[in-house]
Amino acid sequence: MPEAVGGADTAARLEAWRRRIDEVLETALADHPAAERRLGEAMRHAVLLGGKRMRPLLVYAAGTAFGADESALDAPAAAIELIHAYSLVHDDLPAMDDDALRRGQPTVHVAFDEATAILAGDALQSLAFATLADAACGDSARVAMLRELASAAGAHGMCGGQALDLAATGRSASSDIDALERLHALKTGALIRAAVRMGAIAADATDDDRVRLDAYADALGLAFQIRDDLLDVEGESATLGKTAGKDAAQDKATFPALIGIDASRARLAGLGAAMDASLAPFGARAAELATLGSLAIHRSH
Template sequence: MLHPPSRTTGDGSASPASLSHPGSGFERALSDVAAALEPRLDLLLAEAALSGETMRPPRLLAAMRHALLDGGKRFRPFLLVESAALFGVPAQAALGAAAAVECLHTYSLIHDDLPAMDDDTLRRGRPTVHCAFDEATAILAGDALLTLAFDVLARDETHPDPAVRAGLVAALARAAGPGGMVGGQMLDLEAERIRLGEADIRRIQAMKTGALIASCCEMGGILGRATPAERSALRRYGGQLGLAYQMADDLLDLDATTEALGKAAAKDAARGKATLVALSGPAEARRLLEETVAACEDALQAFGARASGLVAAARFAAERTR
């Protein structure tokens, strides 16, 4: 059950963040968003199959469903919902934009798993799309989810104000494009088996992982009509969170099993990936990870207790086991 957004009390303090309540814990809040988002994603694909007079190829839709539904932590949608809650936006009112983010994120996973990219056979505990279907279908399913994301953001039901919808589209497009996620993936591929310095690795990770995470936080602020300073703080938090998430991912690749991760483990070292773990070693990477989590918390200071859910998200990103 979704809980109401945080509200400032009469003495200036804040009540618990949206989707959180005393004793629930962060993972309960994360699960609440995932549970609320799942039927929204299912409905989007059902509408895609039935709307209009043009035939939608059943195999394409089946591949989209295979990738999008019943899997993943829905961490990025959670960040959007929780960031919007800072400004009193109810969780249900943020789910349209959250669904768009999940569509785009899933597209990126489909394409990252392709043989020409990271060549993975397992994702979210089941066969990757190109293994379950075929490579061409996987490419097209990713393309379809990417374009569906912007379709969703442009809809009136996502937000009644066209200026807000345009802001959402612009933020997500910038994060996903050549200056963000796609550009970072290109740099990551080029960097295989090349020894890079810390600054270069951080740049790749900020683009490849951090840009989309930062945009989720900013999009929450856009929904809530945040001030430029507030949006900047959310971007700064999201950028640091993206770095923390990637460092934790790299440590998990080193330490965790395939069964625990739901995807192939120990692939980064085999491919010669440029990571802070490979550069500095696990102990130093863990120290840097703690520093990055502290930077996340620092970026949220202006929001006070209202940002408790986002503070917990940073700690979750660093301490997760899958």
């Protein structure tokens, strides 16, 4: 893993936020216990068994860069991770990607059962919005964040991207790069952009700053997915924490399949440069955002 762009202080801040979001998520689950024990256990399995926490870290990084208190960022950071967790639970189902391994652990439908996994995903989605509704900020900011998360998670965002992905599975030969980029801008990029936007909303960042943050987030979302595609080709299941080689086995359209590994790496480098250019006017206060962009490109899992 590369050194944090801002050095030891930046690395320490990111690690402190990782610990913080784990505590916030633990509290959210404890404060909203499931009516049935097995469902609650499945929800905890989906949320608390690790993960990169990229999306909540982006909320903290974007918000604090523009002066928001961490306490005002806890709810949106937790909400977006709960949405992400629900999406993974449903993505792993037999009707979707049919995967047995996630974060080095059995997926929820394997560890419990398929019906419980569906209910756990549904409950995590509801919990996300309940958590965000209690955000420690003004009413207008709270409503704006709720709108942002709902849009990013819905039919014009993550769910729409997943539908496009399912429709394209088994038909990689008929796919093109423009369609693939649109798919991932929805399936992966929409939630990443929402994370950055919610941090900016909580901090009341200016319109000009938000335009630059959007450009950064769009590049990051695509870079994150290209790196995922490369890892599926080059990685091992033990390192990835999920099943390697699934994309080729399911004949999915991926960047390496469409443009090759070398061109995919070159595209990653170009997206890294685009992120740097978007953040350059912010200087040192964007160190955490820059580091998260670098980690997305260079990560091994």
